[in-house]
Amino acid sequence: MQASTPTLARRYAYKLLANVASVPVYLVMEAILPRALGPQMYGNYSFATNLFQQLSGFLDMGTSTCFYNALSRRQGEGGLIAFYVRVGLLVLCISLAAAALMLVPPVGNLLMPDVPGWLAPLAAVWAFLTWWGRVLRSTNDALGETVPSELVRTALSLVAVLALGTLFWCDALTVHSLFAQQYVMLGSTALGYWFVTRSAWRRRFGAPVPLSLEAHARRAYTREFFDYSHPLFVQALLSFAMLSMERWLLQWFDGSAEQGFFALSQKVSMACFLFVSAMTPLIMRELSIAWGRRDAAAMGRLINRFAPLLYVVAAYFSCFTLVEGAALVRIFGGEEFAAAIVPVQIMALYPLHQAYGQLAGSVFHATGRTRILRNMAAAECVYGLATAWLLLAPADLYGFHLGATGLACKTVFVQMLTVNLYLWLASRFVPLHFWRNLAHQIWSLAALLALAWACREVSLLAGLGGAESIPRFFLSGILYTCCVALFAAVLPAFLGLSRQEVRELIIRFRRRKG
Structure with missing residues (x-):
């Protein structure tokens, strides 16, 4: 084999x-x-x-x-x-x-x-x-x-x-x-x-x-x-109803232009997830095979090893997108899409938990615990649609009428809450470190946001133009990449790795090269 x-x-x-x-x-x-x-x-x-x-x-x-x-x-x-x-x-x-x-x-x-x-x-x-x-x-x-x-x-x-x-x-x-x-x-x-x-x-x-x-x-x-x-019929029905309804509410209350602004923010967030999505199906396959051997410990090791790494890869792109939202909207949409800057910046955070969500969900799929997915979908439908209505509906219908910005806020917040609930439930029967993973989500995101903001400020001082300048944007990206690479080299825990694991990887690489 x-x-x-x-x-x-x-x-x-x-x-x-x-x-x-x-x-x-x-x-x-x-x-x-x-x-x-x-x-x-x-x-x-x-x-x-x-x-x-x-x-x-x-x-x-x-x-x-x-x-x-x-x-x-x-x-x-x-x-x-x-x-x-x-x-x-x-x-x-x-x-x-x-x-x-x-x-x-x-x-x-x-x-x-x-x-x-x-x-x-x-x-x-x-x-x-x-x-x-x-x-x-x-x-x-x-x-x-x-x-x-x-x-x-x-x-x-x-x-x-x-x-x-x-x-x-x-x-x-x-x-x-x-x-x-x-x-x-x-x-x-x-x-x-x-x-x-x-x-x-x-x-x-x-x-x-x-x-x-x-x-x-x-x-x-x-x-x-x-x-x-x-058991997934109810989950699929509720997910279909919620995801369709929130876009329908945006269309009904705000029209096609706001729909276009949200669509642009969604597509930019999808680009941030491309590098992470390459790995998740392969890990899901390994989780399925591990469960076929009834090896729950191996499933826990896979998630503990790869989930923090995939989160950081997604966060690397997401944080830069959030900080450089104005330049990205100018590149992708032009002047007509200037109102999409804030939705793009908010939706930049959406890819962060997609890897965690897919891996945690695959644990339930691989082990056949689909009823948990159904129950979670029902709960998410309740608080998700309530949040969507609150942020999208006009004031006379008890909402804030925030348009594409409101739907972006709802999408990021609800996913963040739901994925961590999935992760916590998965930790009840698979030996994975929930609290350590949760702490890693917070401090690694804060570090990347600080690095992205600092690189943006340095690039503005270089005299290559304002916030929407393309040359300044590329300089900021180069500085940011170098800083992140240096930070990861100094602190391997940033990538979810211990120093011993890094040493083993270096030894393995040298042997393969030799």
Whole structure:
């Protein structure tokens, strides 16, 4: 197995490479789309795609995680793939039916206020292709085929950014041409992932991936997935309701422009998470395998080792984004998006707890404790929607009417609270250090914010322009990176490592180099 399956470090390296290649796609898209579409159409595009993305997540109901965990443990079981292809077709049919319903004026006007109805079917296909691509990518991760899978993603990401840039410079980038470009990119990526899966299966088992499924096998898989996922139905429904409702409230109370400002802040925060997201699926796979051996201690060691490191990597980008919010908005959105500066600065903190949240959640998924996830989703729905209403509603409806800024505050605060509750609950049955991890979250964030602010002030004294100056922005980034690297070298606990672990890593590196 060691010879045929690359090591965790090598698979992470290739995932990181693919995410680095994806950074230009995100940066170019977020520098081009707001300028090409304008705040209102950009807000319409974001609202429609988010709505159907949440619908795909609801229809998933945790089945993709069940599929990933099961395939990680039973890699030679082709019936799992055949069964989940049928699940994907069901998700597609329901998504298209919902999009058709949106074309009925009373329904569309209620659920997509002030958004053109013709965006619904376009957004439905986009959301399905995005979700299905993630499923195929996780299939390759479960089979240990991360390296070729990420090479496919890297190549197609670079082609996609060239195509988008060409459309913009030819003045041909509209919402219709944008969807066409996205369909080609997402469809090609999904097809590339499938070729990797098919090739790996044929190489290992000497036969094509079985897509036929006998009736008794279909019934057995249905029972397995139902037993795993039916407690998650309530969680999926509540998550879908809450995430859709908060964007709907912003659209209803403030319109498409504020929706566009929040969308820009959300996309910038996603760019901060790219480097961390490369590692989380791989650790989730290791957690699933460890639980398959009933090794709770190994699960605790994985989280204690990697969660603080991933948090610091996310915080490195988040703190710089928060401090340099004005310059980033100028780069990405231009003058029309000046009102998005504060939402961007607040949402910069959103990626901090995504890694912790995914790892803590994967503990419940791997161990089958999905009822805890359901109960937590119910609680989050109550305090999350209450917070959203308080911050978004106008004064005559007992709210503060803060628009995109309010939704950004709600998103960051609720996630911070929920993730730490997940982490505390996970620590009840997996030996991980909750209080040490919580303290690390606070002091490492404070240190990075102080370094980012100090580097910004030094760069302002260099005479390269004001807060929105691009040369000054890059100088601040270079200074900040050097300071963070020096700080991590002096204080390894900043990365969640002890000095002994650092010495062992250095010895291992020297041996490998030798």
